[in-house]
Amino acid sequence: MSSKLKVVDLFSGCGGFSYGFEKAGFEVVLGVDNDKAALDTFKLNHKNSDIILGDLHLDSTLDEIENKIGGKQIDVIIAGPPCQGFSLTGSRKANDDRNRLFYSVFKLANRLKPKAVIIENVPGLATLYEGRAKTAILEEFDNLGLTKNFKVLYAPDYEVPQIRRRIFFVGLIEELGVFDFPEKILSEGKYNTCLKAIGDLPSRLDDLGEEIDSYDKPAESEYQTMMRNGNDVLFNHVGTKHTDLVINVISQVPEGGNHRDLPPGVGDSRKFNEAWTRYHSNKPSKTIDTGHRNHFHYKYNRVPTVRENARLQSFPDNFRFLGTKTQQYRQVGNAVPPLLGFHIAKKLLTYLDKKGE
Numbered sequence: 605m606s607s608k609l610k611v612v613d614l615f616s617g618c619g620g621f622s623y624g625f626e627k628a629g630f631e632v633v634l635g636v637d638n639d640k641a642a643l644d645t646f647k648l649n650h651k652n653s654d655i656i657l658g659d660l661h662l663d664s665t666l667d668e669i670e671n672k673i674g675g676k677q678i679d680v681i682i683a684g685p686p687c688q689g690f691s692l693t694g695s696r697k698a699n700d701d702r703n704r705l706f707y708s709v710f711k712l713a714n715r716l717k718p719k720a721v722i723i724e725n726v727p728g729l730a731t732l733y734e735g736r737a738k739t740a741i742l743e744e745f746d747n748l749g750l751t752k753n754f755k756v757l758y759a760p761d762y763e764v765p766q767i768r769r770r771i772f773f774v775g776l777i778e779e780l781g782v783f784d785f786p787e788k789i790l791s792e793g794k795y796n797t798c799l800k801a802i803g804d805l806p807s808r809l810d811d812l813g814e815e816i817d818s819y820d821k822p823a824e825s826e827y828q829t830m831m832r833n834g835n836d837v838l839f840n841h842v843g844t845k846h847t848d849l850v851i852n853v854i855s856q857v858p859e860g861g862n863h864r865d866l867p868p869g870v871g872d873s874r875k876f877n878e879a880w881t882r883y884h885s886n887k888p889s890k891t892i893d894t895g896h897r898n899h900f901h902y903k904y905n906r907v908p909t910v911r912e913n914a915r916l917q918s919f920p921d922n923f924r925f926l927g928t929k930t931q932q933y934r935q936v937g938n939a940v941p942p943l944l945g946f947h948i949a950k951k952l953l954t955y956l957d958k959k960g961e
Contacts, residue, residue, distance in 0.1 A: 609956055610676055612636070612669065612716070614660060614683040614709055618645040618925065618935040619653075620917065621682050621724065624945025626650070628953060630680065634672055636660065641927030642935045649923050660708040670715060678716045679956060683709045684724040684940050706737070710744040719780065719956060721745070722948065723773040724940050727756045730771055741773055750775030751782045757944065761788040764918045764941045765796035765827065765888045772948065776955060786951040798902050799885040800825040802912045807904055808843030817841055831920050839924040840932060841911035844896075853880060854905040860884030874898065883908075889916045894937035910936060918943035 608631035613622045616635035626632055635646045636656045643655045654672050658665035685705040706723060713721050723741060730738045738754075745752040752775045759768035774783040790796070806813060806820045817838045823829040846854070853871045857863075863871055863880040871880050883889050883902040890899055896907045908916070910925055910932040918941045925932040 609679040609953075611680045611682060612673070612678050612712070612718075614681065614712065615685050615705070616646055616655075617642045617684070617938045619650050620919065620939030620942045621684055621945045622646070622650055622653070623919070623923065624940070624942040624947075625680070625682065625949040627942070627946050628949035630949060630953075633676060633678065634669065636665070636669060639935075641931040642938070644926045645924070645932075645935055648926060660705060663711075666708065666712050666715065669712060673716070678718050680720045680722065680952070681709060681713055681716065681718050682722045682724075682945075684938075685709070706741055707744070710748060713748055719777050720783075720952060721748070721750060721773075721775045722952075725771055727769050727771045730754075730756075745773070745775040748775065749778060751778055751780070753783045753785070755785045757785065759941055759944055760792075760795040760888045761790060762786070762941075762947045763789050763796055763827075763943045764916075765798060765801040766890075766892055766916045766918075766941065767888050768891045768941065770940070770944070774948075774952075780955045783952070783955065786947045789947065795888050796825075796827045797886050798883045798889050798916070800827045801831070801889075801915045802828075802908070803885070804828045805838075805841060805909075805912060805915075808841065808909060809904055809906065812843035812845060813838075813841050813909075815840060815842060831915050831918075833920040833922055835920070835922040838921060839911065840914065841909045842929065843909060844907050846906060851905045854882070854900050857882040857900065859902050860887065892917050892937050894934040896933045913937070917941045 611625050611630045611632045613632055613635045616622060616637045619635055622632040622635060632650055632653045634654045636658060637643050638659055640657055643657055647655050656668055656672060658668060709723060742752055754771060754773040756769050756771045759766050776783050804821055804824045819838055823832050856866055856870055857880050858865055859882055861882055863875055874880060878898045881890055881898055882900045885902040892913050901908055913936045917936055917939055925935055
């Protein structure tokens with residue numbers, strides 16, 4: 605039996621959070637989600653982990669998790685409950701069932717008695733509905749006898765080339781003390797940029813590429829080298845064929861600009877906040893979301909490929925996404941950036957190592 609500290613990943617999606625923990629030295633025992641395509645991707649990239657396709661609203665799913673674990677000591681539960689209910693985009697409904705899914709995390713923790721519980725979500729969780737969700741989460745940590753701390757982390761500070769803010773709640777068994785979040789790795793001016801992240805990838809203009817393809821030039825930055833990870837096969841870098849009208853509109857958006865920079869009468873079909881956004885080569889990207897219609901490459905007049913979004917989320921190139929193109933984009937956008945998970949996991953190790961076995 606492995607001596608590595610063991611993790612269960614709830615609302616695992618394709619496994620970005622898990623991948624970061626694995627790279628830090630943990631063993632991910634199980635991923636649980638209700639999205640089959642995402643779990644297919646999870647299983648492909650976490651070959652030694654089990655999966656459960658289930659609804660975490662249901663106690664029967666928690667029973668299935670216990671049975672699958674088979675009595676193993678679980679050291680950590682990580683979870684990224686669906687954020688749509690708390691997001692600053694879309695409808696904000698206080699009675700949205702997705703807003704209460706975090707209770708399943710604590711129900712399972714009460715059964716498994718892990719040493720640490722980590723919940724990730726959008727920062728809006730802390731303030732919407734007068735902060736009731738945040739208060740409820742902290743109360744659940746208290747009910748389990750866990751110390752608690754929370755913080756909004758900015759992904760570029762942790763090497764991720766993307767403007768992404770997420771709140772993390774970390775609870776530890778009392779003898780481990782209160783979790784202190786990892787120090788920043790990079791500072792503004794030193795952040796990984798879009799150019800550093802995806803500048804080595806094929807243009808995908810005349811040739812849209814294939815699901816399994818190859819590079820056409822060497823890596824040009826430390827980040828690109830890290831993402832290639834010795835890999836010589838390029839997955840999920842398939843271009844999108846746009847209409848002439850869409851290409852014409854994109855071509856008029858300056859680098860780093862959006863719909864506000866278009867001439868009057870151009871691009872009127874999309875006039876909301878993120879519409880017609882072109883990335884800037886020398887800055888991190890905008891937040892990668894679950895769609896792919898509103899953000900565009902800093903240089904090419906097209907949407908980013910799944911692989912480019914994955915790079916901007918810090919998934920290495922040997923992490924392959926399954927499902928339809930739409931499902932792949934959704935998996936990437938819903939994920940916790942692996943590098944962000946990695947730095948949290950490395951910090952957590954310094955606490956868990958104190959306890960020993």
